[in-house]
Amino acid sequence: MTTPNDEHTPAGHTPDDAELEAMFNRPAADLAVRAGGLLDQNPADEDNALSGEVIDAPTVPEPETAPRPARVVQHRGDHAPLTILPEWAKSPEVFLAAAYREAKFVASWTGHHGVRLPFVYLPKFLARAGLGFGLCVRGLARWVTDAENKATRAALMLGVKGTSEWKTLRKEHADGVRARLAGVAAAGFTSGVAGVTLHTYTGPEGLAVAGVAAGAAALTAFGVVGTRRAGKPITESHKGDVPKLTVDVVTDALLTLGLGSMGEAKRGNAEIKVLRIFPTTGGVEIHIDLPPGATAADVIERKDRLASALRRPMDTVWPEGNPKAHPSRLNLFIADKGLSERDVAQWKYRTKGQTNVFESFVIGEDQRGRPVSTNLMYNNGVVGGLPGMGKTFFLRVLILGAALDPRTELHIHELKGTGDLMPFAPIAHVCRAGDDPDDLKALLADLMAVQKEMRRRAKIIRDLPRDVAAESKVTDELAKVGNPYGFKPLLFVIDESQLGFGDPTLGAEISALTEDITRRGRALGIMLWLATQRPNKDAIPTGISALLSLRACLRVGDVTTNDMVLGTSMYKAGHRATIFSQEDKGIALLAGEKADPQLVRGAFLDGAMADKIVERARAVREAKGLLTGMAAGDEAADTDHSTILDHLLAVWPENDPEWPTGKVWSEELAARLAESKPALYEGWTAGQVNAAAKRHGITSKSIKHGTGQNNVRRGLVRTDVTKALTDAATLPDPTDD
Numbered sequence: 209m210t211t212p213n214d215e216h217t218p219a220g221h222t223p224d225d226a227e228l229e230a231m232f233n234r235p236a237a238d239l240a241v242r243a244g245g246l247l248d249q250n251p252a253d254e255d256n257a258l259s260g261e262v263i264d265a266p267t268v269p270e271p272e273t274a275p276r277p278a279r280v281v282q283h284r285g286d287h288a289p290l291t292i293l294p295e296w297a298k299s300p301e302v303f304l305a306a307a308y309r310e311a312k313f314v315a316s317w318t319g320h321h322g323v324r325l326p327f328v329y330l331p332k333f334l335a336r337a338g339l340g341f342g343l344c345v346r347g348l349a350r351w352v353t354d355a356e357n358k359a360t361r362a363a364l365m366l367g368v369k370g371t372s373e374w375k376t377l378r379k380e381h382a383d384g385v386r387a388r389l390a391g392v393a394a395a396g397f398t399s400g401v402a403g404v405t406l407h408t409y410t411g412p413e414g415l416a417v418a419g420v421a422a423g424a425a426a427l428t429a430f431g432v433v434g435t436r437r438a439g440k441p442i443t444e445s446h447k448g449d450v451p452k453l454t455v456d457v458v459t460d461a462l463l464t465l466g467l468g469s470m471g472e473a474k475r476g477n478a479e480i481k482v483l484r485i486f487p488t489t490g491g492v493e494i495h496i497d498l499p500p501g502a503t504a505a506d507v508i509e510r511k512d513r514l515a516s517a518l519r520r521p522m523d524t525v526w527p528e529g530n531p532k533a534h535p536s537r538l539n540l541f542i543a544d545k546g547l548s549e550r551d552v553a554q555w556k557y558r559t560k561g562q563t564n565v566f567e568s569f570v571i572g573e574d575q576r577g578r579p580v581s582t583n584l585m586y587n588n589g590v591v592g593g594l595p596g597m598g599k600t601f602f603l604r605v606l607i608l609g610a611a612l613d614p615r616t617e618l619h620i621h622e623l624k625g626t627g628d629l630m631p632f633a634p635i636a637h638v639c640r641a642g643d644d645p646d647d648l649k650a651l652l653a654d655l656m657a658v659q660k661e662m663r664r665r666a667k668i669i670r671d672l673p674r675d676v677a678a679e680s681k682v683t684d685e686l687a688k689v690g691n692p693y694g695f696k697p698l699l700f701v702i703d704e705s706q707l708g709f710g711d712p713t714l715g716a717e718i719s720a721l722t723e724d725i726t727r728r729g730r731a732l733g734i735m736l737w738l739a740t741q742r743p744n745k746d747a748i749p750t751g752i753s754a755l756l757s758l759r760a761c762l763r764v765g766d767v768t769t770n771d772m773v774l775g776t777s778m779y780k781a782g783h784r785a786t787i788f789s790q791e792d793k794g795i796a797l798l799a800g801e802k803a804d805p806q807l808v809r810g811a812f813l814d815g816a817m818a819d820k821i822v823e824r825a826r827a828v829r830e831a832k833g834l835l836t837g838m839a840a841g842d843e844a845a846d847t848d849h850s851t852i853l854d855h856l857l858a859v860w861p862e863n864d865p866e867w868p869t870g871k872v873w874s875e876e877l878a879a880r881l882a883e884s885k886p887a888l889y890e891g892w893t894a895g896q897v898n899a900a901a902k903r904h905g906i907t908s909k910s911i912k913h914g915t916g917q918n919n920v921r922r923g924l925v926r927t928d929v930t931k932a933l934t935d936a937a938t939l940p941d942p943t944d945d
C-alpha cells in the first residue's frame with residue numbers, strides 16, 4: 209500500500225518524523241498546491257491506488273489561538289543620535305562651571321564651619337565630652353556595683369532575710385563587686401604597665417604622644433557619648449532650606465501640576481520619565497518626558513506652581529519645550545541663582561574689541577550664563593516690552609555692537625526724548641532725541657534720504673556683473689572700507705516708534721517710507737530696528753511688522769502683546785514673556801536668531817559705559833576717515849524739515865506760463881521733483897506724487913491740458929498745496945490755552 213506522501217518522497221524512502229513534521233508545517237499556499245494536486249486524486253483510481261505501509265501522522269499540537277503580535281512600524285527617522293559623551297565632558301566651559309560651583313561650595317562650607325569650629329563647635333564638644341565622661345563614670349560605677357539588679361536583689365533578699373540563703377546572696381553580690389573591681393584595677397594596672405613599657409622603650413616623648421592620643425581618643429569617645437545623649441548635632445544643619453534635586457523631588461513637583469494624564473501617573477498607570485539630570489553652566493539641566501496629554505507648554509504656563517513645588521525662586525526655574533522631540537518633552541533648567549540676583553551681564557566688547565556687523569556678535573547671556581549672539585545684517589528687528597523693562601538699554605547694546613564695526617552708518621531717532629541714545633551722537637550720521645514736529649520732520653527727511661540711498665545701491669547692484677555680486681546683495685566683501693560703490697552697513701533705529709507712525713500729519717509718510725526700507729533695504733545692507741511698548745498696528749503698521757525678522761520681547765503684560773512682539777502663536781508654543789517679573793529688567797525672549805526663541809539677558813551698559821565705547825568707536829572712525837553726517841559736523845539731515853508740499857511749490861511757480869490754470873498733471877510734477885531733488889524723488893511716478901500729496905489732505909483731480917487725445921490726466925491744484933501748507937502752519941499749538 210502507498211500513501212499520498214510517496215508522491216513527494218524518493219522511491220522507497222520512508223520519511224522520518226522530522227520530515228513529516230516539516231511537511232505538515234508547510235505554509236498554507238503549499239498545502240493548497242498539495243490539495244490541488246495529490247489530494248484531488250480519485251482514490252478509486254486503480255492506477256493511483258495507494259500502496260505501502262500506513263504511517264500514523266505525528267500528532268501536531270493544535271496551534272494555540274495566540275494573539276497576533278502587534279505590527280511594528282519602523283519609524284526612527286527623527287530619532288536624535290544618542291549622546292556619546294556627557295555635556296560636561298564635551299564642553300570645557302560646562303566642566304569648568306560645574307567644577308567652579310563645587311569648589312565654591314566647598315570653600316563656603318569650609319569658611320562657614322571653619323569660623324565656627326573654635327568658637328562654637330569646640331566649646332560645645334568639650335561640654336558634651338564632660339557630659340559623656342560623667343555618663344561613663346556613672347555607668348562604670350553602676351556596673352561595678354551591679355546597680356541594674358539592685359531592685360531584684362533587694363526583693364530576693366527581703367524574702368529570705370536572716371536565713372543562710374540570704375547570706376549566700378550577700379556573699380555572691382560581694383564577690384561579684386570584688387571581681388569587677390579587680391577587673392577595673394587590672395585594666396588600670398595594664399595601662400600603667402603599658403605606660404611604663406612605652407616610657408622604657410620610647411622615652412618620655414613616646415609616652416607623651418601616646419598619652420595625648422589616648423586622651424584625644426577618650427575625649428572623642430566621651431564627646432560622642434555626650435552628643436548622643438544631647439540628641440542634636442554640634443554643627444548647624446541647612447538641609448531643610450532647599451531640597452536636593454532628585455528624580456523623586458522633580459516628579460512629585462510635576463505631579464502637583466495635575467496636567468494631562470498625571471492623575472494616571474499618580475496611580476502608576478502613566479509615567480513621568482526623568483530622562484537625564486546633569487550639571488551644566490550655572491545650574492542643573494533635567495530632561496523629562498511628561499505623561500501623555502501633558503505638554504511642556506502647560507508646565508511653562510504653571511512655572512510659578514512648579515517653582516513653589518520645587519521650593520525654589522521663580523527666576524531659577526526655567527522650563528522649556530523641545531518641539532523637535534515632541535510636545536511632552538520638557539527641558540527644565542534649575543539655575544543656581546535667580547537672573548535678577550546675578551551680577552549684571554558684562555558686555556564682551558566693553559573695554560576692547562571690534563565687531564563685524566555681517567557676523568554675529570554677543571549681546572548678552574542666557575539663563576545659563578552662556579553668551580547669546582545675534583546677527584544684525586540682512587535682518588530688521590523690533591524690541592517690545594512694558595515701560596521701564598529695558599527696551600532702550602537693549603537697543604543700546606545692538607547699536608553699540610553695530611558701532612564697533614567702523615563702517616556702519618548710524619541713523620538714530622529716539623522719539624521718547626530722554627536722550628538715552630544721545631551717547632551715539634559723536635559717531636552717528638543722524639542722532640536725535642524727541643518727538644516735536646521738528647524731530648518728526650527730521651525723521652521723515654532721514655527716511656527719504658535712506659530710501660534714496662537704497663535706490664542708489666539697488667541700481668549699482670543690478671548693474672554689477674554676476675561674479676562680483678553673485679548674491680545680488682551688499683556683502684561683507686562688497687562693503688569693504690574704500691569700496692568703489694559707497695556701500696556700507698546702515699543701521700536705522702526708531703525708539704518709541706509709535707510716536708512717529710501715529711503722528712496725524714507725518715505718520716502715513718513715515719510709515720510708507722519705513723515699510724519700503726524694511727522691505728527692500730535688507731539685502732542692500734540697511735538694517736532697521738524699532739522699539740515700542742506694544743507693537744499693535746498703530747505702533748508698528750502691519751506691513752512693517754510682518755517684515756521684522758528679529759524680535760526681542762521683554763516683559764509684557766498679556767498674551768496678545770506677547771504674540772505681537774514675538775510672532776503669532778508664540779504664546780501657545782510656550783514662549784512667554786509674560787512670565788518675567790518686574791525685577792527681570794533687560795531680560796527678553798529673542799526670536800528669529802535660532803529655530804526657537806531663546807532667553808537673553810541683555811548686557812548692561814549705562815550711559816557712562818556707552819560714552820566710553822563710543823569714544824573708542826569714534827577714534828577708529830576718525831583714523832579711517834569714516835565719520836559722516838552729524839558726527840562729521842554736517843547738519844543737513846538735521847535742519848531740513850521740508851515736506852513734499854514745500855518741494856512742490858519750489859518747482860511750481862504761481863504763474864506758470866505752460867500751465868496758466870494753476871493745475872498741473874502729476875507726471876509733470878514728478879518729473880520736476882526728480883530734477884530738482886533727485887536724491888528724494890528720482891524714479892517717482894504720478895501715482896506716488898498723488899499718494900504723498902494725499903497724506904497732506906490734497907486729492908488729485910482730473911485736469912485737461914492741451915488738445916488732442918489723452919489730454920485729461922490726474923494732477924494737482926496749486927492752491928490746494930498752498931492752502932494745505934498754510935493750514936499746517938496755522939494749526940493751533942496744543943500747549944496754548
Ligand SMILES: Nc1ncnc2c1ncn2[C@@H]1O[C@H](COP(=O)(O)OP(=O)(O)OP(=O)(O)O)[C@@H](O)[C@H]1O
Pocket residue numbers: 552553593594595596597598599600601602624741793794795809810811812813
Ligand atoms: N540688561 C540689563 N540689566 C540690568 N538692568 C537693566 C538692563 N536693561 C535695563 N535695565 C534697567 O532697567 C531700567 C529701564 O531701562 P530702559 O530705560 O531701557 O527701559 P525702557 O523699556 O526703555 O523704558 P521706557 O519704556 O520707559 O522707555 C534701566 O534704568 C536699568 O536700570
